[in-house]
Amino acid sequence: MAFRIIVLAKQVPDTRNVGEDAMTSDGTVNRAALPAIYNPEDLNALEQALLIKDKYADTEIIILTMGPPRAADIIRESMFRDADSGYLVTDKRFAGADTLATSYVISKAVEKIGNYDLILSGRQAIDGDTAQVGPQTAEKLKLPQITYAEEIIDIKKDKVTVKRRLERGVEVVESSLPALITVHSSAEKCRPKNAKLYMKYKHAKTPTELQTIADDYLNQSVRNKDYLQIEELSVDDLKCDIQKIGLAGSPTKVKKIDNVVLQSKDSKVIRDNDTEIRQLMQDLITNHTLG
Amino acid sequence: MNNICVYCEIEDGVVADVSLELVSKASKLASELNCEVEAVVISSGTEKIAEQITPYGADTIHIADDKRLHPYTTLPHAAVLTDIINRKKPQIVLVGATSVGRDLAPRIASELRCGLTADCTDLVIGDYSDPKSGREYKNLLYQIRPAFGGNIIATIVNPETRPQMATVREGVMKKEKTAKQHKTKIEKIDTMKILDNVNFAVKIIERHIEPRKVNLGAAQIIVAGGFGVGSKEGFDLLNDLAKIVGGEVGASRAAVDAGYADHSRQIGQTGVTVRPKLYIACGISGAIQHRAGMDSSAQIISINTDPEAPINSIADVTLVGDLHSVIPKMIKFYKEQSK
Numbered sequence: 001m002a003f004r005i006i007v008l009a010k011q012v013p014d015t016r017n018v019g020e021d022a023m024t025s026d027g028t029v030n031r032a033a034l035p036a037i038y039n040p041e042d043l044n045a046l047e048q049a050l051l052i053k054d055k056y057a058d059t060e061i062i063i064l065t066m067g068p069p070r071a072a073d074i075i076r077e078s079m080f081r082d083a084d085s086g087y088l089v090t091d092k093r094f095a096g097a098d099t100l101a102t103s104y105v106i107s108k109a110v111e112k113i114g115n116y117d118l119i120l121s122g123r124q125a126i127d128g129d130t131a132q133v134g135p136q137t138a139e140k141l142k143l144p145q146i147t148y149a150e151e152i153i154d155i156k157k158d159k160v161t162v163k164r165r166l167e168r169g170v171e172v173v174e175s176s177l178p179a180l181i182t183v184h185s186s187a188e189k190c191r192p193k194n195a196k197l198y199m200k201y202k203h204a205k206t207p208t209e210l211q212t213i214a215d216d217y218l219n220q221s222v223r224n225k226d227y228l229q230i231e232e233l234s235v236d237d238l239k240c241d242i243q244k245i246g247l248a249g250s251p252t253k254v255k256k257i258d259n260v261v262l263q264s265k266d267s268k269v270i271r272d273n274d275t276e277i278r279q280l281m282q283d284l285i286t287n288h289t290l291g
Numbered sequence: 292m293n294n295i296c297v298y299c300e301i302e303d304g305v306v307a308d309v310s311l312e313l314v315s316k317a318s319k320l321a322s323e324l325n326c327e328v329e330a331v332v333i334s335s336g337t338e339k340i341a342e343q344i345t346p347y348g349a350d351t352i353h354i355a356d357d358k359r360l361h362p363y364t365t366l367p368h369a370a371v372l373t374d375i376i377n378r379k380k381p382q383i384v385l386v387g388a389t390s391v392g393r394d395l396a397p398r399i400a401s402e403l404r405c406g407l408t409a410d411c412t413d414l415v416i417g418d419y420s421d422p423k424s425g426r427e428y429k430n431l432l433y434q435i436r437p438a439f440g441g442n443i444i445a446t447i448v449n450p451e452t453r454p455q456m457a458t459v460r461e462g463v464m465k466k467e468k469t470a471k472q473h474k475t476k477i478e479k480i481d482t483m484k485i486l487d488n489v490n491f492a493v494k495i496i497e498r499h500i501e502p503r504k505v506n507l508g509a510a511q512i513i514v515a516g517g518f519g520v521g522s523k524e525g526f527d528l529l530n531d532l533a534k535i536v537g538g539e540v541g542a543s544r545a546a547v548d549a550g551y552a553d554h555s556r557q558i559g560q561t562g563v564t565v566r567p568k569l570y571i572a573c574g575i576s577g578a579i580q581h582r583a584g585m586d587s588s589a590q591i592i593s594i595n596t597d598p599e600a601p602i603n604s605i606a607d608v609t610l611v612g613d614l615h616s617v618i619p620k621m622i623k624f625y626k627e628q629s630k
């Protein structure tokens with residue numbers, strides 16, 4: 001048995017470590033000041049695909065990412081871990097997309113890649129935390145969705161069994177294939193990069209990147225190897241309906257962005273000694289906060 | 292009239308708190324918009340469900356009762372809810388930001404091609420003028436949510452598409468019974484007309500849902516511990532204090548991530564939102580994402596070794612010291628004086 005798996009992965013600003021310098025004076029976030037990383041739960045999703053490939057060696061893993069040209073990094077990062085190929089969906093006209101417009105474009109790209117058994121993605125991306133793109137893509141493709149997967153227990157030609165992590169428990173479900181599965185952070189962590197694969201794929205390039213390689217010899221040697229080609233897909237390649245992409249295709253509009261204001265109070269400061277703590281407890285009892 | 296629709300989540304024959312909170316909120320928004328609230332119940336064995344929802348202000352309750360609808364799976368619930376939305380054309384649809392709601396809402400928003408905002412922390416009615424077209428829109432739903440890891444607050448609107456959809460976490464809205472007696476209409480839904488085999492592509496084989504152990508939302512006093520508590524054993528001390536003052540124990544995400552406390556106790560943007568009478572923060576620095584879940588507590592006491600900890604600026608009382616020394620004293624003096 002072998003499977004053709006598409007993994008949806010995103011490059012995100014690392015919002016977990018937002019330093020003072022990452023906030024501009026008007027309270028908005030300076031994206032450029034944040035390091036771009038592989039969205040953590042997308043790595044969990046990639047690992048689930050790799051585990052299937054461990055079992056069924058002829059399995060093919062295709063990475064699909066949408067973003068600016070530098071998001072090609074995500075595809076290389078995946079190749080270093082044993083993904084087979086990748087598509088970068090990139091076009092200035094996609095800018096300003098909300099989750100609905102994004103899922104439309106991703107579903108068009110998935111249709112173009114075609115002939116898949118399974119789509120995997122992270123549950124959510126840390127720059128928005130919406131967890132919407134997975135289910136919305138599933139709906140656009142009319143596929144069953146399985147969210148919050150912790151483990152793919154078993155996969156057969158037309159059936160997958162998945163353990164889901166819910167707020168207060170777990171569920172084991174079975175679905176027909178093809179299906180779309182979103183993977184939870186409690187799933188197996190992704191394996192590290194493999195040194196051999198790194199050597200093999202470090203020159204993998206998109207056509208845009210190839211144009212910037214001045215070294216003719218390197219340029220030619222990359223062009224000669226099929227496995228080093230990262231495909232780029234544009235609005236035209238995907239025959240997208242212009243009304244459904246970018247800002248025009250996004251029903252949600254940002255009305256305004258506010259800084260988080262600290263409403264500070266006059267705090268009474270007391271020290272760690274018997275007198276002050278006894279007084280505090282007495283006050284809490286007297287004013288009926290306690291007791 | 293275009294009403295407000297609330298999807299009510301059911302577990303073990305009980306309507307989830309978050310759904311009742313949303314019905315309460317919807318009923319306030321509805322009186323501003325001069326429209327009605329329609330609750331939607333999709334489950335099986337629903338005889339005792341309507342009476343749980345009515346006091347919070349639903350004008351109509353749509354009930355789809357079918358064995359195949361419990362436990363929740365995405366496709367049949369999506370089909371039924373979409374059917375209701377297509378028939379009733381509500382202007383607003385609210386769903387709890389639970390594992391169920393966050394699975395269901397995007398599926399429906401995609402099908403209806405409408406906007407959806409996840410994890411709103413506030414919902415307000417207001418006007419909007421489009422900066423490009425200059426068009427004016429009256430009475431839109433402002434969907435307010437933290438963005439970028441909680442570092443900014445965004446106000447989102449859906450000027451053109453309907454319904455305007457939002458998910459909201461538990462505890463963010465207040466659960467309040469309405470003053471006026473509601474005459475609630477019940478509308479039964481014929482699921483046979485809506486569901487077919489393709490809706491059952493996913494089958495549940497096994498299911499283990501633990502009963503809710505903690506109910507932070509209902510607690511009047513919360514003793515919350517952070518990374519500064521230092522260990523699981525350290526939380527025993529917090530338990531002791533919570534027990535004698537009749538409170539619940541909460542935790543910061545750092546404490547949960549470190550394994551000191553269970554995830555169900557996490558307070559903040561990605562946990563529950565609480566507004567107790569008294570919040571005692573022990574060894575919590577007070578990151579934006581933590582404050583988002585507790586800053587409307589009536590009184591806040593911060594116990595922290597760092598006099599400059601950000602939490603202190605929203606605390607009524609800052610107790611500068613090591614919690615391991617402070618808490619035993621609080622317990623001792625409380626016992627002495629409450630006798």
Ligand SMILES: Cc1cc2nc3c(=O)[nH]c(=O)nc-3n(C[C@H](O)[C@H](O)[C@H](O)COP(=O)(O)OP(=O)(O)OC[C@H]3O[C@@H](n4cnc5c(N)ncnc54)[C@H](O)[C@@H]3O)c2cc1C
Binds near residue numbers: 563577578580596614
């Ligand atoms: C998208 C996103 C969502 C998040 N959601 C949440 C959320 O829902 N809830 C949440 O809590 N966090 C959340 N966080 C994490 C948040 O940013 C902070 O990392 C976290 O709240 C820090 O927890 P803490 O205050 O316990 O730990 P720390 O920041 O490490 O603070 C520990 C504090 O303990 C004090 N201390 C140390 N030792 C002692 C002692 N012996 N006695 C007394 N005081 C002591 C220290 O002075 C310090 O102030 C989120 C982050 C992101 C990016």
